[in-house]
Amino acid sequence: MAKESKKTIKKHASVYANVVRQFNKAADFMKLDPEIRKILAKTTTEIIVNFPAKMDDGTIQMFTGYRVQHNNVLGPYKGGLRYHPAVDIDEVRALATWMTWKSAIVNIPFGGAKGGIQLNPFKYSDSELQRITRRFTFALGSNIGPEYDIPAPDVNTTAQIMAWILDTYLSTQPPQERQRCTHVITGKPIEAGGSLGRDKATGQGVVFTIEEWAKDKGFSLDGATYTVQGYGNVGSWASLLLKPHGSKLIAVEDVTGAIANAKGIDPDDLNVYVKKTGGVKGYVKARPIGHKTLLSTKADIFIPAALENQITAETAPLLNVKVVAEGANGPTDPDGDEILQKQGIDIIPDILCNAGGVVVSYFEWLQNKRSEFWDLEEVDNKLHKKIVNAYERVRDTVKEFKTDWRTGAYIVALRRLETVYKERGIFP
Numbered sequence: 523m524a525k526e527s528k529k530t531i532k533k534h535a536s537v538y539a540n541v542v543r544q545f546n547k548a549a550d551f552m553k554l555d556p557e558i559r560k561i562l563a564k565t566t567t568e569i570i571v572n573f574p575a576k577m578d579d580g581t582i583q584m585f586t587g588y589r590v591q592h593n594n595v596l597g598p599y600k601g602g603l604r605y606h607p608a609v610d611i612d613e614v615r616a617l618a619t620w621m622t623w624k625s626a627i628v629n630i631p632f633g634g635a636k637g638g639i640q641l642n643p644f645k646y647s648d649s650e651l652q653r654i655t656r657r658f659t660f661a662l663g664s665n666i667g668p669e670y671d672i673p674a675p676d677v678n679t680t681a682q683i684m685a686w687i688l689d690t691y692l693s694t695q696p697p698q699e700r701q702r703c704t705h706v707i708t709g710k711p712i713e714a715g716g717s718l719g720r721d722k723a724t725g726q727g728v729v730f731t732i733e734e735w736a737k738d739k740g741f742s743l744d745g746a747t748y749t750v751q752g753y754g755n756v757g758s759w760a761s762l763l764l765k766p767h768g769s770k771l772i773a774v775e776d777v778t779g780a781i782a783n784a785k786g787i788d789p790d791d792l793n794v795y796v797k798k799t800g801g802v803k804g805y806v807k808a809r810p811i812g813h814k815t816l817l818s819t820k821a822d823i824f825i826p827a828a829l830e831n832q833i834t835a836e837t838a839p840l841l842n843v844k845v846v847a848e849g850a851n852g853p854t855d856p857d858g859d860e861i862l863q864k865q866g867i868d869i870i871p872d873i874l875c876n877a878g879g880v881v882v883s884y885f886e887w888l889q890n891k892r893s894e895f896w897d898l899e900e901v902d903n904k905l906h907k908k909i910v911n912a913y914e915r916v917r918d919t920v921k922e923f924k925t926d927w928r929t930g931a932y933i934v935a936l937r938r939l940e941t942v943y944k945e946r947g948i949f950p
């Protein structure tokens with residue numbers, strides 16, 4: 523499989539415990555209805571499937587796959603599938619919960635879910651990955667569906683993998699249902715029903731939020747410096763899209779290593795190199811640096827775009843930037859968050875910053891349902907509007923509650939969920 527989204531930067535500690543801490547803080551702050559709090563504090567469904575797949579040498583290997591559905595009061599469950607050795611129930615639970623908040627913040631009619639397989643995809647051939655993916659889809663069966671639970675790409679999962687899931691799902695439906703079901707998955711290749719602009723959508727959303735932050739601060743992105751952790755889909759697209767602003771990438775890290783060049787690294791050139799070699803290591807137009815040097819590089823913007831728990835009590839004091847734009851899900855743990863705030867570093871929280879992906883997934887879903895195909899300009903304009911509106915809602919809430927940005931973002935989401943629960947009531 524393509525190596526560009528290879529990310530195995532290590533995570534540690536319970537990620538779900540972080541979500542619970544963030545949620546409790548916001549719920550206390552906004553005085554969330556205690557009954558509704560009980561509901562949102564739990565996931566709805568947790569699926570763990572052990573399933574076999576045939577290897578190229580004819581042997582069978584067992585795999586463990588997950589799908590956690592957190593909440594669907596706002597619409598069908600929605601969220602990506604991750605292929606990574608660190609995937610476990612704790613991580614998937616956290617990621618599913620963040621999806622609920624994310625969809626609520628950007629005002630799209632989706633709930634939250636997440637899934638994945640615990641494996642290192644780089645150890646398998648394309649044909650093995652295809653069989654693993656198809657067998658996982660088959661194992662999930664009717665636990666996913668176009669109006670029920672709609673997966674998408676996440677760490678190490680590509681448009682090709684989405685096409686295999688689509689084909690497997692459709693092939694297991696009655697023939698007369700098949701054409702009606704292409705919106706069972708988003709992030710598909712364009713030819714197979716994908717949307718223009720979905721590939722870059724998360725990075726594009728990150729850049730739209732950075733633009734809004736810069737406007738608010740009266741800060742010019744022209745000549746601004748930034749550093750990136752992770753040069754997969756999100757990190758590389760955010761860098762490519764910051765280039766026209768005249769911003770300068772001065773250090774970048776992925777699983778293969780970290781590199782720096784104070785004069786700037788060209789994101790396009792680095793992208794070609796990473797696609798060819800599988801990582802940033804050995805890129806000759808920059809010098810190799812260590813992980814801590816990357817984190818302590820003085821810059822205007824830091825974009826973590828890899829895994830969870832990267833900015834912690836231990837690493838947050840190293841950061842020397844004006845803003846952290848969270849391209850990844852959960853890159854900052856609650857201790858790291860407090861330290862950044864004390865240091866006066868702004869945070870554009872993940873559930874706002876990286877929501878561009880799910881927004882364009884929603885557009886893809888709509889196009890499939892209506893048998894439409896939108897041009898890129900339309901997708902980009904609609905995405906821009908969604909992200910700017912969400913940014914403004916969070917900014918206003920931060921002002922209203924005099925709180926930090928993550929708590930503000932949570933309050934936007936929780937208010938919306940609370941309102942819907944109050945309107946609908948609890949069955950029976």
Ligand code: GLU
Nearest residue numbers: 601602674676879880883
């Ligand atoms: N995996 C992405 C995320 O974490 C996209 C989810 C989707 O498009 O459903 O937001």
